[in-house]
Amino acid sequence: MRDDLHSDTTAAPMRCETTSTTMRAAVCVRAGDPEVLEIRELPVPAIREGWSLVRVKGAGLNRSELRTRQGHSPNVRFPRVLGIECVGIVAASTDPMLPVGATVAAVMGEMGREFDGGYAQYALLPNSLLMPVTTRLPWEVLAALPETYLTAQGSLDALGIVADSQGRLLIRGGTSSVGMAAASIASGRGIEIAATTRRHDKIDALTAIGVDHVLVDDGGSLAAGVQAVWPEGPDYVLDLVGARTAVDSLRLVRRGGTVCVAGSLSGWLISDFEPIAMIPSGTKLTAFHSDNLKGSAGAAVLQRVVDEVEAGVYRPNLDRVFGLDDIVAAHRYMEDNRATGKIVVVP
Numbered sequence: 169m170r171d172d173l174h175s176d177t178t179a180a181p182m183r184c185e186t187t188s189t190t191m192r193a194a195v196c197v198r199a200g201d202p203e204v205l206e207i208r209e210l211p212v213p214a215i216r217e218g219w220s221l222v223r224v225k226g227a228g229l230n231r232s233e234l235r236t237r238q239g240h241s242p243n244v245r246f247p248r249v250l251g252i253e254c255v256g257i258v259a260a261s262t263d264p265m266l267p268v269g270a271t272v273a274a275v276m277g278e279m280g281r282e283f284d285g286g287y288a289q290y291a292l293l294p295n296s297l298l299m300p301v302t303t304r305l306p307w308e309v310l311a312a313l314p315e316t317y318l319t320a321q322g323s324l325d326a327l328g329i330v331a332d333s334q335g336r337l338l339i340r341g342g343t344s345s346v347g348m349a350a351a352s353i354a355s356g357r358g359i360e361i362a363a364t365t366r367r368h369d370k371i372d373a374l375t376a377i378g379v380d381h382v383l384v385d386d387g388g389s390l391a392a393g394v395q396a397v398w399p400e401g402p403d404y405v406l407d408l409v410g411a412r413t414a415v416d417s418l419r420l421v422r423r424g425g426t427v428c429v430a431g432s433l434s435g436w437l438i439s440d441f442e443p444i445a446m447i448p449s450g451t452k453l454t455a456f457h458s459d460n461l462k463g464s465a466g467a468a469v470l471q472r473v474v475d476e477v478e479a480g481v482y483r484p485n486l487d488r489v490f491g492l493d494d495i496v497a498a499h500r501y502m503e504d505n506r507a508t509g510k511i512v513v514v515p
Contacts, residue, residue, distance in 0.1 A: 188212050192515065193288035194495040197247045199239025202499040205250075205287075207492065213284070213292035220295055221260040222272060226311025227251045227286030228345070229502055229511040231431070236281065237499065244281050251286030252279045253315040255307065263295040272298045273314040273470060276459040287495060289515040299467040303474045305484075310474070312345070312486040312510040315458055317473040318466050320349035323430040323456040324357075327404045332358055336398050339363040340390075340417060341408030341431055342379065343370045345510035348485040350406055351377045356481065359404075362397055364390065366505070373508045377483055394420050406430060411438045415446050418453060426452040485509035 195208045215221050233250045235241065253275040258268050266272065274297040279285040284292070303310060323346070329337065337354055341347045342363025351361055355378025362381035363374050371382045383393040394401065401422035407414055408431030415438065417427045447453055461469060476482040487509040490498035495513060502511055 188290075191289040192492060193249045193284070194492055194513075195247045196237050196250050199237065199246065202237070202496045202503065204237065205495045205499060207495070210249075210288070212290050215260045215262055215292065217262055218295055219292050220258055220262055220266055220298060222254065222256045222274070222291050222293055222298070223259040224254045224256040224286055224289055224291050224515050225307040226256070226512050226514050227254040228311050228313075228315055229498060229513060230315055231344075231502070233280060234499060234502055241281060248280065249284035249286075249288050249291075250280040251284075251288070251291070252276055252281070253311075254279075254286030254291055255301070255311045255314065256291070258298070259290065261295075263298075266295060266298055266300065271301050271303065271310075273301050273310070274298055274462075275315045275318060275466065276462040287492070287513065289492075296463045299463065299470055301471060301474055303478065305474065305478060308489045308512050308514055309477070309484045309486060311512045311514070312484045313473055313477065314466075314470055316345040316349045316485070316510055317353075317482070318461040318469060319346045319430055319456065319458040320353055321469055321473070322458060322461050323406050323428050324350060324353055326428045326430070326454050326456040327406065327426050329354060329357060329359060329404060334358050335403035336360045336362070336401075337404045337406065338390075338394065338402040338417075338420065339379075339406045339408065340385070340413055342374050342382070343367075343508045344408050344431065345485055345487075345507070346431060347406070347408050348373075348377055348483070348509050351379050352482045352485070355379075362394070362402065370508050377485070389416055390420060398422075401425065404428070414438055414453075415441070418447055418451060421451060423448055424450045424452075426454060428454050428456055430456040487511055489514060491515075 255273045258270045277297045337359045343365045363379045364383045364385040381397045403425045405417040405421045405427045407417045407429045410431045487507040492515045
């Protein structure tokens with residue numbers, strides 16, 4: 169089997185796959201602009217009990233990494249290899265259920281924060297985070313899926329949107345990778361979808377994935393645009409912009425509807441939040457954090473997503489692939505909000 173196709177997780181014997189002693193990694197040396205990400209030669213991590221070594225084949229970029237790089241994650245100590253997700257091949261294992269040669273994905277669990285993450289050729293990861301995946305998708309496509317689709321699926325579950333649901337869903341931050349994934353899933357569930365974008369040139373990308381109404385967000389309230397489409401308001405709002413728009417989303421959703429905050433495009437904290445004053449009576453505010461679907465909790469969900477992508481039901485929504493050497497350009501591209509969908513880095 170060629171290296172660029174993914175092995176069946178039951179076929180590989182227990183062994184060490186690599187003889188390398190060093191690896192290339194993008195190290196965030198301090199908080200700051202994208203230039204604080206430096207390519208360095210590091211020792212390949214030595215495996216230890218409860219952890220296995222993964223040869224990284226792709227890592228999706230996420231806004232949380234951008235905010236960590238900017239210095240907004242006070243618990244993160246630099247230098248640090250960022251990256252809250254990756255896909256790759258088990259190179260050395262301490263778990264017989266994770267044989268060498270198995271294709272795996274990993275998300276969250278303090279990857280790239282408490283310990284080094286996916287911006288490297290190898291990553292030493294807790295066995296509890298590794299999700300075996302059976303697929304023949306190209307690596308860059310597979311790398312676009314884990315964090316994005318697990319967050320989208322978990323958010324829709326938190327909203328109560330299940331198969332054959334009916335209702336109206338507003339996605340704020342529609343051209344983010346999670347927004348596009350959520351639209352891909354919801355469009356097959358009988359949901360009428362509206363989604364926001366700040367750029368007119370991204371409207372076609374949203375209609376192509378099943379969005380019924382595209383609203384251009386100029387940074388103010390969306391009330392007029394939403395009421396023109398749905399006078400009573402949406403039944404659900406998936407707010408991926410986050411802190412800056414959460415209170416506005418509570419005003420937009422119909423009375424008794426549900427708002428789920430699952431993104432941090434505008435930060436993590438809502439200033440001067442007064443729940444009784446700001447949450448309309450009967451309206452529900454919830455949230456989703458992808459840490460809830462890490463490891464074994466997300467393995468079956470991720471496999472289902474992969475199967476749906478292979479079948480052409482879901483779109484990978486892959487915007488652009490960068491090499492590890494271009495990590496500074498990749499972060500600048502993300503920070504400038506130029507992507508429509510997922511950005512992936514390959515070592």
